[in-house]
Amino acid sequence: MDHDAIISFQNVSKHFGKVKAVDHVNFDIQRGEFFSLLGPSGCGKTTLLRMVAGFETPSSGEVFLDGEPMSVSPPNRRPVNMVFQNYAIFPHLDVRGNIAFGMRKAGLTRSELDRRIDEVLELIKLPGYGRRGADELSGGQRQRVALARALIKQPKVLLLDEPLGALDKKLREQMQIELRQLQQQIGITFLFVTHDQEEALTLSDRIAVMSEGQVIEIASPSQLYESPGSRFVADFIGSMNFFEGEISSQEGSTVRIQTQTLGDLSAAYPAESSTVGQRVWVAIRPEKLLPVFTEPQSRTNSVAGQMGASAYLGDRSHFYVYLAQRREPVLVALQNLERMKDHLYQPNQSVWLQWALDAVVVLPRD
Amino acid sequence: MNTNRPWWRLDGFYIYAVLYLTFIYLPVLFLPLFSFNDSKYIAFPLKGFTLKWYEAMINNPPMLSALMNSIKIGLVVAILSTIFGLLAAKAVTRYRMPGRGPVVGFIMIPLVIPEIILGISLLILLNLADIPLSLLTVGFAHLLLCVPFSMLVLVSRMEGFDKSMEEAGLDLGENAWMTFWRVTFPIVLPGIIASLLLTFTISFDEFVLAFFLSSIDQTLPVYIWSSLRFPSKLPSTLALGATIFMASFIVVTFAEWVRRGGVRLDSTSGI
Numbered sequence: 001m002d003h004d005a006i007i008s009f010q011n012v013s014k015h016f017g018k019v020k021a022v023d024h025v026n027f028d029i030q031r032g033e034f035f036s037l038l039g040p041s042g043c044g045k046t047t048l049l050r051m052v053a054g055f056e057t058p059s060s061g062e063v064f065l066d067g068e069p070m071s072v073s074p075p076n077r078r079p080v081n082m083v084f085q086n087y088a089i090f091p092h093l094d095v096r097g098n099i100a101f102g103m104r105k106a107g108l109t110r111s112e113l114d115r116r117i118d119e120v121l122e123l124i125k126l127p128g129y130g131r132r133g134a135d136e137l138s139g140g141q142r143q144r145v146a147l148a149r150a151l152i153k154q155p156k157v158l159l160l161d162e163p164l165g166a167l168d169k170k171l172r173e174q175m176q177i178e179l180r181q182l183q184q185q186i187g188i189t190f191l192f193v194t195h196d197q198e199e200a201l202t203l204s205d206r207i208a209v210m211s212e213g214q215v216i217e218i219a220s221p222s223q224l225y226e227s228p229g230s231r232f233v234a235d236f237i238g239s240m241n242f243f244e245g246e247i248s249s250q251e252g253s254t255v256r257i258q259t260q261t262l263g264d265l266s267a268a269y270p271a272e273s274s275t276v277g278q279r280v281w282v283a284i285r286p287e288k289l290l291p292v293f294t295e296p297q298s299r300t301n302s303v304a305g306q307m308g309a310s311a312y313l314g315d316r317s318h319f320y321v322y323l324a325q326r327r328e329p330v331l332v333a334l335q336n337l338e339r340m341k342d343h344l345y346q347p348n349q350s351v352w353l354q355w356a357l358d359a360v361v362v363l364p365r366d
Numbered sequence: 367m368n369t370n371r372p373w374w375r376l377d378g379f380y381i382y383a384v385l386y387l388t389f390i391y392l393p394v395l396f397l398p399l400f401s402f403n404d405s406k407y408i409a410f411p412l413k414g415f416t417l418k419w420y421e422a423m424i425n426n427p428p429m430l431s432a433l434m435n436s437i438k439i440g441l442v443v444a445i446l447s448t449i450f451g452l453l454a455a456k457a458v459t460r461y462r463m464p465g466r467g468p469v470v471g472f473i474m475i476p477l478v479i480p481e482i483i484l485g486i487s488l489l490i491l492l493n494l495a496d497i498p499l500s501l502l503t504v505g506f507a508h509l510l511l512c513v514p515f516s517m518l519v520l521v522s523r524m525e526g527f528d529k530s531m532e533e534a535g536l537d538l539g540e541n542a543w544m545t546f547w548r549v550t551f552p553i554v555l556p557g558i559i560a561s562l563l564l565t566f567t568i569s570f571d572e573f574v575l576a577f578f579l580s581s582i583d584q585t586l587p588v589y590i591w592s593s594l595r596f597p598s599k600l601p602s603t604l605a606l607g608a609t610i611f612m613a614s615f616i617v618v619t620f621a622e623w624v625r626r627g628g629v630r631l632d633s634t635s636g637i
Contacts (some may be wrong), residue, residue: 053533054536055533055536074536074541075533075536075537076536076538076539076540076541076545077539080537081537081538082533082534082537084530084533084534085530086528087528088528088530088531088534090531090534090549090553091527091553092552092553092554092555101535101538101541101548102538102539104539104540105539149534150537150538150539153538153539306426314449315563
């Protein structure tokens with residue numbers, strides 16, 4: 001175990017009857033990190049979080065918190081606090097009562113407690129809201145109170161269970177930024193659960209992508225997006241076009257790949273994991289395909305197609321391009337950099353897609 | 367809402383509401399009316415105003431002791447059945463337990479068994495067990511009857527609030543016992559009050575079980591029933607009825623005032 005690890009999952013599994021909610025999970029979370037658990041619903045991310053909080057006990061394995069095994073500690077003895085999905089603000093207490101709830105045994109004097117409450121109210125930008133009742137708060141304010149109630153306890157790790165899911169889009173984006181600033185300001189480790197990949201990318205230092213109880217990949221947001229390690233991750237995070245290919249030759253860390261739809265192309269692929277004749281996925285993000293409407297001079301790293309349906313999204317446009325030899329269309333995303341342009345293209349118009357050499361991600365296929 | 371319209375607007379719904387309330391409350395209003403009537407007979411025309419039936423009520427020790435018996439049984443039954451109902455409701459709504467369905471069904475059975483059957487079977491059982499009839503046996507039967515009502519009220523209250531409230535209590539450093547007192551109890555308090563009122567009322571006016579299972583000490587409904595045979599006693603029973611009606615009106619009004627937040631909980635009471 002790493003000494004800097006604040007949380008360490010060691011071979012943790014959790015079974016509910018025959019369902020393996022969490023299946024042999026092993027990884028560490030570093031002190032001060034903003035760490036996200038990302039995956040579709042039912043992937044085990046919430047169960048993993050609840051095991052840290054103490055609401056679930058592992059069927060096997062152990063969760064270590066700051067080096068201490070946690071399986072013997074009940075939730076009320078763990079140095080972690082949670083922001084619940086629906087905030088769980090106590091309806092019978094006002095904002096100050098909610099924030100003070102966990103401080104009963106802190107041994108503070110009345111005035112010291114009042115000062116601390118004022119501090120966290122300041123921190124969450126709700127000064128003067130102390131006497132509001134729980135039913136007089138908006139969704140965003142309830143979320144802030146839930147944060148304050150947990151943070152005043154100065155937990156070693158703050159656990160957040162999809163806390164932004166109930167907010168509308170604008171407010172959610174604003175809270176994302178504030179949450180990130182808050183975390184950097186106070187330096188507490190955040191363990192954040194979400195099914196929203198955009199949210200995870202925006203907030204996290206590192207993300208663990210989970211599926212069916214297992215951790216598929218742990219990496220930084222940009223690594224996950226730009227260099228995913230598997231087709232599952234490439235597909236789950238953002239949009240991705242996949243093309244079947246086969247390695248035809250290799251030179252150092254560059255390989256030539258033969259594909260039916262894109263022709264021959266070169267791409268970076270670590271020499272140690274490649275062999276000639278290996279079947280691979282060639283993956284290209286929609287925004288890394290550049291459409292041109294006149295036939296390019298060079299045929300390398302470009303492919304001809306026909307325009308399909310398109311959608312205007314304001315800041316960008318999405319459209320489908322049909323290639324010869326391929327049934328399903330390729331998704332292309334284009335920033336709408338110029339104003340007042342007709343961004344909806346004619347269907348069946350000829351188009352050529354170009355890409356840079358380093359835009360291509362090569363993934364194993366079997 | 368159209369605020370220009372008078373509050374007494376005459377539409378179909380309003381007429382329906384007035385008829386409904388009249389139907390429900392008119393018979394009850396005869397109680398105070400005839401309790402002040404200077405005649406032994408409950409019949410129109412009214413004779414004249416008197417307080418003598420109230421005087422007779424106060425000077426009727428058997429009636430007052432029956433009243434006290436009913437109040438005592440009612441209070442004990444209300445408190446015990448609410449405690450049992452609360453524990454059962456917590457178990458049913460918060461824990462995964464085997465045989466949950468049958469257990470709940472078993473607790474709820476007294477709701478659907480006719481009271482006369484329940485009364486007779488309890489009488490047979492008590493005879494077999496050689497337990498003498500007393501107020502205690504009446505109280506026990508009422509407890510059996512009231513627990514399912516209490517549980518129904520409290521289960522709906524417990525289901526109505528999020529389980530994560532209790533988890534938040536644990537998460538913020540309180541053990542299960544303190545979480546119950548600082549989170550669960552205040553949130554279900556309206557349900558507890560409703561359950562106390564409901565079970566007290568059920569016990570207070572329950573006749574069939576009390577009739578089968580009481581001996582010399584009578585509860586109020588049994589006493590009233592037995593005094594119906596003597597017309598001279600009836601008006602003082604009406605006086606008692608009117609008094610109880612007023613008392614419960616005051617209690618319910620007060621309870622509603624509390625529930626509406628007439629008494630605000632101070633935030634610091636949570637610490």
